[in-house]
Amino acid sequence: MKEQPDPAAALTVTVLFFAAAADIIQRETVQLQLHEGVTLADLQQQLYSRWPELSQRLPTLMWAVNEQYATPQTILRAGDQVACIPPVSGG
Amino acid sequence: MIQLTHEPLDHAALLQSVSSHQAGAALLFLGTVREFTAGQQTLQLNYTAYESMALGQLEQLQQDALQQFPVTAVGIQHRLGELALGDVSVAIAVSSPHRADAYECSRWLIDTLKQRIPIWKQEHYADGRVEWQHPGEPTGQVAEADSEPQSGASTDGQ
Numbered sequence: 001m002k003e004q005p006d007p008a009a010a011l012t013v014t015v016l017f018f019a020a021a022a023d024i025i026q027r028e029t030v031q032l033q034l035h036e037g038v039t040l041a042d043l044q045q046q047l048y049s050r051w052p053e054l055s056q057r058l059p060t061l062m063w064a065v066n067e068q069y070a071t072p073q074t075i076l077r078a079g080d081q082v083a084c085i086p087p088v089s090g091g
Numbered sequence: 092m093i094q095l096t097h098e099p100l101d102h103a104a105l106l107q108s109v110s111s112h113q114a115g116a117a118l119l120f121l122g123t124v125r126e127f128t129a130g131q132q133t134l135q136l137n138y139t140a141y142e143s144m145a146l147g148q149l150e151q152l153q154q155d156a157l158q159q160f161p162v163t164a165v166g167i168q169h170r171l172g173e174l175a176l177g178d179v180s181v182a183i184a185v186s187s188p189h190r191a192d193a194y195e196c197s198r199w200l201i202d203t204l205k206q207r208i209p210i211w212k213q214e215h216y217a218d219g220r221v222e223w224q225h226p227g228e229p230t231g232q233v234a235e236a237d238s239e240p241q242s243g244a245s246t247d248g249q
Contacts, residue, residue, distance in 0.1 A: 020223040023223070059228070086223070086225045087226050088208060090205060090212065091204055091205040091210075
Protein backbone atom coordinates (compact mmCIF):
# COMPACT_ATOMS: atom_id res chain seq x y z
CA MET A 1 0.00 0.00 0.00
CA LYS A 2 1.24 3.45 -0.89
CA GLU A 3 1.44 5.79 2.12
CA GLN A 4 3.26 8.77 0.61
CA PRO A 5 1.55 10.96 -1.98
CA ASP A 6 2.95 10.52 -5.46
CA PRO A 7 4.78 13.77 -6.27
CA ALA A 8 3.66 13.55 -9.88
CA ALA A 9 0.01 12.91 -9.06
CA ALA A 10 -2.41 15.49 -10.32
CA LEU A 11 -4.69 17.26 -7.91
CA THR A 12 -7.70 19.34 -8.81
CA VAL A 13 -8.16 22.77 -7.30
CA THR A 14 -11.15 25.05 -7.84
CA VAL A 15 -10.53 28.79 -8.11
CA LEU A 16 -13.39 31.26 -7.56
CA PHE A 17 -13.42 34.75 -9.07
CA PHE A 18 -15.51 37.71 -7.98
CA ALA A 19 -16.56 41.18 -9.14
CA ALA A 20 -14.13 42.78 -11.64
CA ALA A 21 -11.87 39.69 -11.58
CA ALA A 22 -14.79 37.54 -12.80
CA ASP A 23 -15.61 40.13 -15.48
CA ILE A 24 -12.00 40.22 -16.71
CA ILE A 25 -11.69 36.45 -17.21
CA GLN A 26 -15.39 36.13 -18.13
CA ARG A 27 -16.10 33.27 -15.76
CA GLU A 28 -16.62 32.73 -12.04
CA THR A 29 -14.82 29.42 -11.54
CA VAL A 30 -11.74 27.76 -13.00
CA GLN A 31 -10.61 24.19 -12.35
CA LEU A 32 -6.86 23.63 -12.44
CA GLN A 33 -4.91 20.37 -12.56
CA LEU A 34 -1.82 20.81 -10.39
CA HIS A 35 0.88 18.63 -8.85
CA GLU A 36 1.50 17.74 -5.23
CA GLY A 37 3.51 20.39 -3.40
CA VAL A 38 2.37 23.25 -5.60
CA THR A 39 1.98 26.60 -3.83
CA LEU A 40 -0.57 29.37 -4.13
CA ALA A 41 2.16 31.45 -5.84
CA ASP A 42 2.54 28.74 -8.53
CA LEU A 43 -1.22 28.79 -9.12
CA GLN A 44 -1.21 32.59 -9.35
CA GLN A 45 1.53 32.48 -12.00
CA GLN A 46 -0.51 30.02 -14.08
CA LEU A 47 -3.53 32.28 -13.91
CA TYR A 48 -1.56 35.46 -14.64
CA SER A 49 0.10 33.92 -17.71
CA ARG A 50 -3.30 32.75 -18.99
CA TRP A 51 -4.99 36.10 -18.23
CA PRO A 52 -2.31 38.86 -18.10
CA GLU A 53 -5.08 41.44 -17.79
CA LEU A 54 -5.93 40.09 -14.35
CA SER A 55 -2.75 41.38 -12.68
CA GLN A 56 -2.52 44.42 -14.93
CA ARG A 57 -5.97 45.74 -14.05
CA LEU A 58 -6.06 44.42 -10.48
CA PRO A 59 -2.48 44.65 -9.16
CA THR A 60 -3.40 44.25 -5.49
CA LEU A 61 -5.44 41.06 -5.51
CA MET A 62 -5.89 39.14 -2.28
CA TRP A 63 -6.19 35.35 -2.20
CA ALA A 64 -7.99 32.91 0.06
CA VAL A 65 -7.66 29.16 0.51
CA ASN A 66 -10.69 27.39 1.99
CA GLU A 67 -12.25 30.73 3.01
CA GLN A 68 -9.20 32.05 4.89
CA TYR A 69 -6.86 34.75 3.55
CA ALA A 70 -3.66 32.98 2.52
CA THR A 71 -0.03 33.85 1.73
CA PRO A 72 1.65 32.88 -1.58
CA GLN A 73 3.69 30.22 0.27
CA THR A 74 0.57 28.21 1.12
CA ILE A 75 0.83 24.65 -0.18
CA LEU A 76 -2.31 23.51 -1.99
CA ARG A 77 -4.06 20.19 -1.35
CA ALA A 78 -6.51 18.17 -3.42
CA GLY A 79 -9.99 19.63 -3.22
CA ASP A 80 -8.88 23.04 -1.94
CA GLN A 81 -11.10 25.97 -2.82
CA VAL A 82 -8.99 28.97 -3.79
CA ALA A 83 -10.55 32.42 -4.23
CA CYS A 84 -9.22 35.43 -6.11
CA ILE A 85 -10.36 38.48 -4.12
CA PRO A 86 -10.15 41.98 -5.63
CA PRO A 87 -10.02 44.89 -3.15
CA VAL A 88 -13.26 44.69 -1.20
CA SER A 89 -15.88 47.43 -1.13
CA GLY A 90 -18.61 46.38 1.25
CA GLY A 91 -20.24 48.70 3.74
CA MET B 92 -26.55 38.39 15.28
CA ILE B 93 -24.52 38.05 12.09
CA GLN B 94 -26.52 38.19 8.87
CA LEU B 95 -26.03 38.42 5.09
CA THR B 96 -29.31 38.78 3.26
CA HIS B 97 -30.89 39.86 -0.02
CA GLU B 98 -33.91 41.18 1.93
CA PRO B 99 -34.23 44.64 3.51
CA LEU B 100 -32.34 44.71 6.81
CA ASP B 101 -34.37 44.39 10.01
CA HIS B 102 -32.13 46.72 11.99
CA ALA B 103 -34.65 46.99 14.82
CA ALA B 104 -34.13 43.26 15.42
CA LEU B 105 -30.37 43.78 15.26
CA LEU B 106 -30.52 46.51 17.90
CA GLN B 107 -32.75 44.31 20.05
CA SER B 108 -30.21 41.48 19.75
CA VAL B 109 -27.52 43.51 21.55
CA SER B 110 -29.75 44.80 24.34
CA SER B 111 -28.59 43.83 27.80
CA HIS B 112 -28.97 44.90 31.41
CA GLN B 113 -25.15 45.04 31.51
CA ALA B 114 -25.20 47.88 29.01
CA GLY B 115 -25.68 51.60 29.58
CA ALA B 116 -25.50 52.36 25.86
CA ALA B 117 -26.81 50.74 22.67
CA LEU B 118 -25.59 52.21 19.39
CA LEU B 119 -26.87 51.49 15.86
CA PHE B 120 -24.90 52.51 12.75
CA LEU B 121 -26.59 52.38 9.34
CA GLY B 122 -24.78 52.70 6.01
CA THR B 123 -27.15 54.00 3.32
CA VAL B 124 -26.94 54.36 -0.45
CA ARG B 125 -25.77 57.86 -1.36
CA GLU B 126 -26.75 59.59 -4.61
CA PHE B 127 -23.64 61.70 -5.29
CA THR B 128 -20.00 60.66 -4.88
CA ALA B 129 -17.35 63.13 -6.07
CA GLY B 130 -19.87 64.64 -8.46
CA GLN B 131 -20.92 61.28 -9.95
CA GLN B 132 -24.64 60.52 -9.75
CA THR B 133 -25.58 57.01 -8.66
CA LEU B 134 -28.89 55.40 -9.63
CA GLN B 135 -28.48 52.11 -7.76
CA LEU B 136 -25.91 49.74 -6.27
CA ASN B 137 -25.48 46.03 -6.68
CA TYR B 138 -23.71 44.15 -3.88
CA THR B 139 -22.20 40.72 -4.29
CA ALA B 140 -20.19 38.57 -1.85
CA TYR B 141 -18.15 35.43 -1.41
CA GLU B 142 -20.98 34.54 0.92
CA SER B 143 -19.60 31.60 2.90
CA MET B 144 -16.27 33.35 3.53
CA ALA B 145 -17.93 36.69 4.25
CA LEU B 146 -20.11 35.08 6.93
CA GLY B 147 -17.08 33.43 8.55
CA GLN B 148 -15.11 36.69 8.40
CA LEU B 149 -18.03 38.64 9.91
CA GLU B 150 -18.19 36.16 12.78
CA GLN B 151 -14.43 36.59 13.27
CA LEU B 152 -14.87 40.38 13.20
CA GLN B 153 -17.54 40.10 15.90
CA GLN B 154 -15.21 37.99 18.08
CA ASP B 155 -12.28 40.39 17.51
CA ALA B 156 -14.44 43.34 18.58
CA LEU B 157 -15.58 41.57 21.74
CA GLN B 158 -11.93 40.86 22.62
CA GLN B 159 -10.54 44.30 21.79
CA PHE B 160 -13.20 46.56 23.27
CA PRO B 161 -15.00 46.57 26.64
CA VAL B 162 -18.38 46.08 24.98
CA THR B 163 -21.29 43.83 25.92
CA ALA B 164 -22.58 42.65 22.53
CA VAL B 165 -22.00 43.22 18.81
CA GLY B 166 -24.23 42.47 15.81
CA ILE B 167 -23.67 43.01 12.07
CA GLN B 168 -26.03 42.79 9.06
CA HIS B 169 -25.08 43.34 5.42
CA ARG B 170 -27.48 43.39 2.50
CA LEU B 171 -26.70 41.92 -0.94
CA GLY B 172 -28.26 42.37 -4.37
CA GLU B 173 -29.77 45.51 -5.90
CA LEU B 174 -30.19 48.52 -3.62
CA ALA B 175 -31.89 51.83 -4.40
CA LEU B 176 -30.94 55.30 -3.17
CA GLY B 177 -31.49 55.58 0.57
CA ASP B 178 -31.60 51.83 1.15
CA VAL B 179 -29.65 50.50 4.13
CA SER B 180 -26.69 48.39 2.98
CA VAL B 181 -25.06 47.68 6.33
CA ALA B 182 -26.15 47.82 9.98
CA ILE B 183 -23.88 47.54 13.01
CA ALA B 184 -25.18 47.43 16.59
CA VAL B 185 -22.97 47.67 19.67
CA SER B 186 -23.92 47.75 23.34
CA SER B 187 -21.54 48.61 26.17
CA PRO B 188 -21.57 49.64 29.82
CA HIS B 189 -20.32 53.14 28.83
CA ARG B 190 -21.12 54.98 25.60
CA ALA B 191 -17.56 55.97 24.60
CA ASP B 192 -16.63 52.31 24.09
CA ALA B 193 -19.69 51.67 21.90
CA TYR B 194 -18.80 54.63 19.63
CA GLU B 195 -15.18 53.54 19.33
CA CYS B 196 -16.05 49.90 18.69
CA SER B 197 -18.71 50.76 16.10
CA ARG B 198 -16.24 52.94 14.18
CA TRP B 199 -13.62 50.19 14.26
CA LEU B 200 -16.16 47.63 13.03
CA ILE B 201 -17.28 49.57 9.94
CA ASP B 202 -13.70 50.57 9.07
CA THR B 203 -12.45 46.99 9.40
CA LEU B 204 -15.47 45.52 7.59
CA LYS B 205 -14.63 47.75 4.62
CA GLN B 206 -11.06 46.43 4.56
CA ARG B 207 -11.55 42.76 5.30
CA ILE B 208 -14.93 41.31 4.37
CA PRO B 209 -15.22 39.85 0.82
CA ILE B 210 -18.18 41.94 -0.34
CA TRP B 211 -18.14 44.14 -3.45
CA LYS B 212 -20.35 46.94 -4.69
CA GLN B 213 -21.08 47.78 -8.29
CA GLU B 214 -22.12 51.34 -9.10
CA HIS B 215 -24.82 52.02 -11.70
CA TYR B 216 -24.33 55.66 -12.68
CA ALA B 217 -26.85 58.06 -14.18
CA ASP B 218 -24.67 58.37 -17.32
CA GLY B 219 -25.06 54.64 -17.99
CA ARG B 220 -21.67 53.44 -16.72
CA VAL B 221 -21.56 50.33 -14.55
CA GLU B 222 -18.38 49.86 -12.49
CA TRP B 223 -17.17 47.59 -9.73
CA GLN B 224 -15.65 49.50 -6.86
CA HIS B 225 -12.18 48.22 -6.02
CA PRO B 226 -10.56 50.87 -3.81
CA GLY B 227 -7.05 51.70 -4.98
CA GLU B 228 -7.34 49.85 -8.28
CA PRO B 229 -7.31 51.40 -11.76
CA THR B 230 -10.60 49.65 -12.63
CA GLY B 231 -12.31 51.77 -9.98
CA GLN B 232 -11.55 55.10 -11.65
CA VAL B 233 -14.41 56.89 -9.99
CA ALA B 234 -13.28 55.60 -6.62
CA GLU B 235 -9.90 57.25 -7.13
CA ALA B 236 -11.59 60.59 -7.60
CA ASP B 237 -13.07 60.33 -4.12
CA SER B 238 -11.13 62.23 -1.51
CA GLU B 239 -12.03 59.70 1.18
CA PRO B 240 -9.33 57.00 1.21
CA GLN B 241 -11.48 54.05 2.29
CA SER B 242 -14.66 54.98 0.50
CA GLY B 243 -15.01 55.79 -3.14
CA ALA B 244 -18.53 54.51 -3.23
CA SER B 245 -21.99 55.50 -2.41
CA THR B 246 -22.39 54.35 1.11
CA ASP B 247 -20.43 55.58 3.99
CA GLY B 248 -18.75 54.40 7.08
CA GLN B 249 -16.38 57.33 7.11
